[in-house]
Amino acid sequence: MSHTEDQTSSARPDAPAPLPTPENRLRRQLLKGFAGTLVVGAAAFFGWTRYLFPPRRHGLLLGPVALFAPGGPPTLLPDPFTAQYSVQSTGPGQFIVLSAVCTHQGCSVDWDKATGSFLCPCHQGRYDAHGRVLGGPPPRPLPALAHHVQGDMLYLNS
Numbered sequence: 233m234s235h236t237e238d239q240t241s242s243a244r245p246d247a248p249a250p251l252p253t254p255e256n257r258l259r260r261q262l263l264k265g266f267a268g269t270l271v272v273g274a275a276a277f278f279g280w281t282r283y284l285f286p287p288r289r290h291g292l293l294l295g296p297v298a299l300f301a302p303g304g305p306p307t308l309l310p311d312p313f314t315a316q317y318s319v320q321s322t323g324p325g326q327f328i329v330l331s332a333v334c335t336h337q338g339c340s341v342d343w344d345k346a347t348g349s350f351l352c353p354c355h356q357g358r359y360d361a362h363g364r365v366l367g368g369p370p371p372r373p374l375p376a377l378a379h380h381v382q383g384d385m386l387y388l389n390s
C-alpha cells in the first residue's frame with residue numbers, strides 16, 4: 233500500500249462520523265451559547281444607540297412644493313390618524329399651512345370655492361383663507377402650523 237492510498241482510505245465518504253466526545257459536546261454547547269449572546273447583545277446595543285442618537289427627522293411630509301400652485305386655492309391634505317391640513321402657496325416658497333380642523337367641535341372644514349372661504353359642514357362655521365373666523369360658532373381661528381421647505385419638499389415642523 234502506498235502513502236497516497238493510506239490518506240484516501242482514512243477519509244472515505246461512506247465512513248461513519250466519529251462519535252462526539254463529552255468535551256466536544258460541551259464545546260459545541262458553549263459556542264452556541266456564545267453566538268446567541270452575541271446576537272442578543274448586538275441587537276440591544278444597536279437599539280440603545282438608536283434611542284440615544286435618534287435619526288434626524290424633517291417633520292411630517294406635506295408634499296412636493298410643486299404640488300401647491302402659487303396663488304391657487306388651499307389644498308386640503310387628509311391625515312389618516314388625527315387631523316387634516318390646508319396648504320396654500322402665496323408665492324414661490326411662501327405657504328400658509330393651517331390645521332383644517334374646526335375649532336368649534338373638531339369637524340374637518342372644506343374649502344368653498346364659491347365664497348373663497350373655509351366652511352365647516354357641522355355648524356356652518358366660516359373662516360377666511362388665513363384661518364380667521366368669518367362667522368358661525370368657532371371660537372378661534374384655524375391654527376397656523378409651523379412649516380419649512382427642505383429641498384423640493386414641504387414639511388410640517390416636528
Ligand code: FES
Binds near residue numbers: 334338352370
Ligand atoms: S364643528 Fe365646526 S362649526 Fe361646529
